[in-house]
Amino acid sequence: MRTFECQCGNTLHFANTRCVSCGLMLGFMPDDKKLSAFTKQQAGVWRAATNGRLYRQCKNYSIQDVCNWMIPVEEQGDLCASCELTLTIPNLDQPDNRRLWFRMEHAKRRLLYTIYKLKLPVKSRRQDPEHGLGFEFLEDQTEDEFGNELTVKNFVTTGHNAGIITLDLKEAEHSSRVKMREEMNEQYRTLVGHFRHESGHYYWDRLVRNSHWLTEFRELFGDERLNYTYALQNYYEHGPAADWHKVWVSAYASMHPWEDWAETWAHYLHMVDTLETASNFDFSVSSHQVINPLQQLPETGDAKSEAHFNQLYNDWCRLTAVLNALNRSMGVDDAYPFVISNIATDKLRFVHKIISDAYTD
Known part of the structure; x- marks a missing residue:
C-alpha cells in the first residue's frame, strides 16, 4: 500500500478522511486508485484536487462514517465500488x-486496492447476479428477536460459496x-488475511x-476433485501433514x-502489497532497492515475467528477514512466520503467471 500526497504537501494514508495539515476532506477515487483532497462545489458534489473531476461521497461515508471512498458524479447509485459489494452488514443496534x-470494510478496501492494481476482474452481484463478487458480514445467532436462547444455534463460518464471501464478525x-x-x-x-484467502x-x-x-x-497443487468434506474432517482430526513445511x-x-x-494466493497478495509499501518508502536491504511489483506486470510467457517474479521473490525474502529481526528486537512475534520451500515457491510463481495473464486481458 502506497501513501499519497495532499495538495498542501502533507503525506496522506489510505484510511484518512481529513488532512491534519490543511483540513480539507479526503476521499479515495477507485477510478484513479488515489486518495485526494476535495473541495465542496455544491450540495453533495466535491471536486478532486488531483484530477479536477467531480465526485459524490459514498453513502457509507457521508452517513455511516465507515467508508472514505468517492463516486464519480456521472455514475448511478449511493454506494461506492467497495460498499456495493457488501450484501449483508452487521446489526447496528448491537x-x-x-x-x-x-x-471489516477497511480490510475489504485494502484487498480491493491490490485487486484493482493487479487489474483483476471485479464485478458486483448487480453487474453479474450469478458469478459476481459479494460479501456478507455475519455474527453467531444464539438468541431470537425477543432475546430467548435458541435451541438450534446458528454459528457463522468464514468461507466462500459461488462468489459470496462470508466473514464471521468476531474476526474483526x-x-x-x-x-x-x-x-x-x-x-x-x-x-486482511481472511479477505485475501477467501x-x-x-x-x-x-x-x-x-x-x-x-x-x-x-x-x-493436486487434484481439487478430492472429497473436500473428508479432507476437512481429516485435517481437524489428525492435523496437517508432518512434512507440510x-x-x-x-x-x-x-x-x-x-x-x-x-493460502498461496493470499501470500502472493501479502507480498505485492507489502513490497509496494516498502518501495514507496524507498526501502533497500543491503544495497538492494525494493521494487514496486504493482507498477507493471510483464506479459505471461515473456522472459521478463520470470525475471519480474524472481526480483519480487528475492525482495520479499530480504525484506521479511529484516521485518522479523525488527519485531524480535521489539519483543513481539515475527511479522512473517513462514519459511517458503522450493515447491511452495513454484506455486507462488504459478499464481504470478495466472495474475499476469489476467492483467494483459
Whole structure:
C-alpha cells in the first residue's frame, strides 16, 4: 500500500478522511486508485484536487462514517465500488457492531486496492447476479428477536460459496481473533488475511476452473476433485501433514488443493502489497532497492515475467528477514512466520503467471 500526497504537501494514508495539515476532506477515487483532497462545489458534489473531476461521497461515508471512498458524479447509485459489494452488514443496534463493521470494510478496501492494481476482474452481484463478487458480514445467532436462547444455534463460518464471501464478525474483534489463533495453533491470523484467502477461492473459480491452466494447477497443487468434506474432517482430526513445511506455504494449505491455492494466493497478495509499501518508502536491504511489483506486470510467457517474479521473490525474502529481526528486537512475534520451500515457491510463481495473464486481458 502506497501513501499519497495532499495538495498542501502533507503525506496522506489510505484510511484518512481529513488532512491534519490543511483540513480539507479526503476521499479515495477507485477510478484513479488515489486518495485526494476535495473541495465542496455544491450540495453533495466535491471536486478532486488531483484530477479536477467531480465526485459524490459514498453513502457509507457521508452517513455511516465507515467508508472514505468517492463516486464519480456521472455514475448511478449511493454506494461506492467497495460498499456495493457488501450484501449483508452487521446489526447496528448491537453495541460495538459499527466499529467492527468499519474494520471489516477497511480490510475489504485494502484487498480491493491490490485487486484493482493487479487489474483483476471485479464485478458486483448487480453487474453479474450469478458469478459476481459479494460479501456478507455475519455474527453467531444464539438468541431470537425477543432475546430467548435458541435451541438450534446458528454459528457463522468464514468461507466462500459461488462468489459470496462470508466473514464471521468476531474476526474483526482483536481479542476473539487472537483467541482463535491460539486455539487453532496458527502463527498468523489477520482480518486482511481472511479477505485475501477467501478472494483466492473466488478467483480460482474465475481464472483457473475450466481454463487451460487446470492441468498445470493439478500438477502443482493436486487434484481439487478430492472429497473436500473428508479432507476437512481429516485435517481437524489428525492435523496437517508432518512434512507440510516442505510442500505447502502453511499448515492449513496441506488440507486440500483448494486451500493450498487460497493460502498461496493470499501470500502472493501479502507480498505485492507489502513490497509496494516498502518501495514507496524507498526501502533497500543491503544495497538492494525494493521494487514496486504493482507498477507493471510483464506479459505471461515473456522472459521478463520470470525475471519480474524472481526480483519480487528475492525482495520479499530480504525484506521479511529484516521485518522479523525488527519485531524480535521489539519483543513481539515475527511479522512473517513462514519459511517458503522450493515447491511452495513454484506455486507462488504459478499464481504470478495466472495474475499476469489476467492483467494483459
